[in-house]
Amino acid sequence: MKVVTGQVMQQMDQRTIGEFGIPGLTLMENAGRACADAITESFGPGEGRKVLIVAGKGNNGGDGYVIARLLAERGWQAAVLLLAPPSAIAGDAAANLALLDKGTLVLPPVGAPLPLELFREATLVVDALLGTGVKSEVTGAFRDAIEAINASGRPVVAVDIPSGVDAATGRVLGVAVRAEFTVTFALAKLGNVLHPGCDLCGRLVVADIGMPQTVLDGAPGVEYLDLARAHSLMRPRSPLAHKGSAGHSLVIAGSPGKTGAAAMAANSALRTGGGLVTLAIPAALNPILEAKTTEVMTLPVGTSGATHLQAGALPELLREASTRDVVALGPGIGTAPSTVFLVHSLLAELAQPLVIDADGLNALAQAPERLLTRRDRITLLTPHPGEMARLAGCSIPEIEAERSAAAADFARRYQVYLILKGARSVIAAPDGRIAINGSGNPGMASGGMGDVLTGVLASLVGQGYQPFEACCLAAYLHGLAADLLLPLKGTQGMSATDVQEKLPEALKAVAFATGSTRFH
Ligand SMILES: NC(=O)C1=CN([C@@H]2O[C@H](COP(=O)(O)OP(=O)(O)OC[C@H]3O[C@@H](n4cnc5c(N)ncnc54)[C@H](O)[C@@H]3O)[C@@H](O)[C@H]2O)[C@@H](O)CC1
Numbered sequence: 001m002k003v004v005t006g007q008v009m010q011q012m013d014q015r016t017i018g019e020f021g022i023p024g025l026t027l028m029e030n031a032g033r034a035c036a037d038a039i040t041e042s043f044g045p046g047e048g049r050k051v052l053i054v055a056g057k058g059n060n061g062g063d064g065y066v067i068a069r070l071l072a073e074r075g076w077q078a079a080v081l082l083l084a085p086p087s088a089i090a091g092d093a094a095a096n097l098a099l100l101d102k103g104t105l106v107l108p109p110v111g112a113p114l115p116l117e118l119f120r121e122a123t124l125v126v127d128a129l130l131g132t133g134v135k136s137e138v139t140g141a142f143r144d145a146i147e148a149i150n151a152s153g154r155p156v157v158a159v160d161i162p163s164g165v166d167a168a169t170g171r172v173l174g175v176a177v178r179a180e181f182t183v184t185f186a187l188a189k190l191g192n193v194l195h196p197g198c199d200l201c202g203r204l205v206v207a208d209i210g211m212p213q214t215v216l217d218g219a220p221g222v223e224y225l226d227l228a229r230a231h232s233l234m235r236p237r238s239p240l241a242h243k244g245s246a247g248h249s250l251v252i253a254g255s256p257g258k259t260g261a262a263a264m265a266a267n268s269a270l271r272t273g274g275g276l277v278t279l280a281i282p283a284a285l286n287p288i289l290e291a292k293t294t295e296v297m298t299l300p301v302g303t304s305g306a307t308h309l310q311a312g313a314l315p316e317l318l319r320e321a322s323t324r325d326v327v328a329l330g331p332g333i334g335t336a337p338s339t340v341f342l343v344h345s346l347l348a349e350l351a352q353p354l355v356i357d358a359d360g361l362n363a364l365a366q367a368p369e370r371l372l373t374r375r376d377r378i379t380l381l382t383p384h385p386g387e388m389a390r391l392a393g394c395s396i397p398e399i400e401a402e403r404s405a406a407a408a409d410f411a412r413r414y415q416v417y418l419i420l421k422g423a424r425s426v427i428a429a430p431d432g433r434i435a436i437n438g439s440g441n442p443g444m445a446s447g448g449m450g451d452v453l454t455g456v457l458a459s460l461v462g463q464g465y466q467p468f469e470a471c472c473l474a475a476y477l478h479g480l481a482a483d484l485l486l487p488l489k490g491t492q493g494m495s496a497t498d499v500q501e502k503l504p505e506a507l508k509a510v511a512f513a514t515g516s517t518r519f520h
Pocket residue numbers: 010013014024027028031056057058059060061062063129130131132133134135136137138139142159160161185209
């Protein structure tokens with residue numbers, strides 16, 4: 001599903017009104033009705049129960065007046081707690097305020113404490129304080145109101161976005177409402193799907209408010225990867241498939257103490273449908289990797305005593321790579337100077353699509369401009385925020401504050417495909433496309449998860465998926481495998497190998513989503 005910033009949504013509102021002649025009042029009525037319908041669906045008809053609508057002075061509050069009117073028609077006792085003088089309300093919101101039964105309106109005097117008994121008496125609280133128009137940190141009476149909503153202990157329904165969440169980033173502007181569910185309009189906003197905003201939204205309902213399809217299609221946005229989207233990306237395997245047609249990956253990995261990284265990357269490539277996987281490792285580690293893997297073919301490189309990948313292995317690796325569909329470089333290779341030199345040489349000379357992770361990225365961070373020498377070839381990076389910060393030459397908090405922008409800027413600047421890992425991984429392409437992954441959970445905060453992702457991504461690229469689609473599907477499958485583990489292992493007990501072994505189930509779940517018969 002497409003996701004936009006609050007600013008883009010406001011431009012879409014204006015286009016709908018200006019170009020298509022659909023009045024703002026109609027959009028507001030549709031928005032309010034969508035909320036009232038969602039409330040009735042979840043909580044039933046009012047039957048005299050009380051609903052408290054906490055409203056601000058903008059159009060988010062305007063939606064709140066519509067909700068109050070419609071819920072009153074459906075048997076609720078509605079009260080609107082308005083945190084602005086009515087004289088400050090203009091436009092469509094003022095028109096709807098005028099339609100409100102004046103008996104429902106509560107205006108707390110400026111500086112007086114909020115009437116907390118209204119919260120106590122209510123069965124349900126509707127948050128219509130601030131929507132996409134929030135501009136700054138929330139303070140004063142608005143802050144008090146948000147704290148009262150959260151302290152009420154009542155189910156909270158947020159209108160468009162929980163008040164206090166920045167619609168462009170999901171950041172909390174000082175304080176924000178925690179909702180049971182959120183009804184957002186026309187398209188989800190980035191703040192509805194990015195952390196911490198997405199946690200505060202609760203269940204997200206995207207409501208049709210009658211915007212023309214042309215306006216929805218024409219809006220610049222990013223792709224949110226859910227099951228339906230992942231399903232649409234996945235291709236069925238041909239009935240004539242053989243191991244040579246399902247992609248042959250070369251994984252270059254491993255050093256003492258990190259043979260597991262090599263094994264997981266290689267095994268995960270197989271578990272994602274790769275036809276063949278060759279694992280190149282320092283020669284001295286071959287007996288260990290022979291034992292750790294079964295279907296994977298190992299390729300010991302360097303002198304017989306070599307414990308690390310070194311520059312001397314370059315010709316051997318280039319020869320091997322020349323007949324492979326994709327190369328994955330980095331899991332557990334360490335950062336010895338000769339290994340770093342080898343990474344730089346491979347970067348320059350490998351013609352194949354190249355997935356770089358972990359110590360491969362650390363080697364690259366010393367000179368990211370080397371990526372530009374690969375403009376004519378496909379390069380895919382899978383950094384976590386620490387690796388991204390080193391690559392981009394900034395701090396981790398700077399990356400975390402603007403994850404989408406950081407990924408997009410780097411991908412465009414260095415002409416690479418990127419999966420910026422972390423809660424809601426961001427996928428960015430050199431041409432500016434961005435996607436946000438909707439799968440995954442905190443159980444993935446454990447060593448080795450990145451090695452699994454590297455294998456999954458290499459496998460998909462090797463199978464012929466386009467790089468951006470491969471990144472999207474890899475991130476989604478990886479997160480989904482972890483989500484499928486939640487009922488079995490919880491967030492504390494899952495390991496990267498568990499995720500690796502759950503990949504086949506994740507593939508099946510995506511393939512057969514919506515009852516598709518394209519897969520067998
Ligand atoms: N035609 C439209 O534009 C539509 C808008 N809709 C609703 O309108 C909302 C956007 O409306 P607005 O643009 O009026 O903005 P909001 O209603 O989100 O709030 C903006 C108001 O709050 C004030 N404000 C901003 N930051 C504040 C802060 N930190 N503390 C206190 N006050 C603050 C602003 O000065 C402004 O008066 C959407 O979220 C949606 O709910 C829907 O009714 C659908 C149609």
